[in-house]
Amino acid sequence: xxxxxxxxxxxxxxxxxxxxxxxxxxxxxxxIARALDSMERQNLVVRVTDPNxxxxxxxxxxxxxxxxxxELFPHAEAVINKASEDISEEEMAICQKVLxxxxxxxxHKVK
Numbered sequence: 001x002x003x004x005x006x007x008x009x010x011x012x013x014x015x016x017x018x019x020x021x022x023x024x025x026x027x028x029x030x031x032i033a034r035a036l037d038s039m040e041r042q043n044l045v046v047r048v049t050d051p052n053x054x055x056x057x058x059x060x061x062x063x064x065x066x067x068x069x070x071e072l073f074p075h076a077e078a079v080i081n082k083a084s085e086d087i088s089e090e091e092m093a094i095c096q097k098v099l100x101x102x103x104x105x106x107x108h109k110v111k
Contacts, residue, residue: 003035003044010045010061011069017050018057026027026106044068 002021005025009016016024022032036059037043042063086094 003039006035006039010059015058015060018059021059023107
């Protein structure tokens with residue numbers, strides 16, 4: 001699924017602003033807009049005008065967008081299990097910490 005990053009963000013927090021999605025998954029506004037267009041056509045998300053700021057759109061999952069999570073998680077879990085074979089818990093913790101710092105550095109610089 002090409003828009004998994006958007007779905008994951010919305011599974012964590014539904015109703016985020018379109019521009020916040022762009023920053024979170026490190027994509028430009030045009031790329032996010034095209035992704036959301038596609039996801040709307042697939043009935044995965046809906047864009048709603050932000051009542052506090054009419055210039056912004058909030059993105060919400062549809063019932064289908066919420067349901068697809070249950071279809072994808074077993075596959076994601078299998079990939080994670082395969083990717084982490086022969087890696088100790090300590091090594092994985094270090095890796096996650098470093099990747100979190102990389103993400104924070106990139107996320108901070110994009111804003």
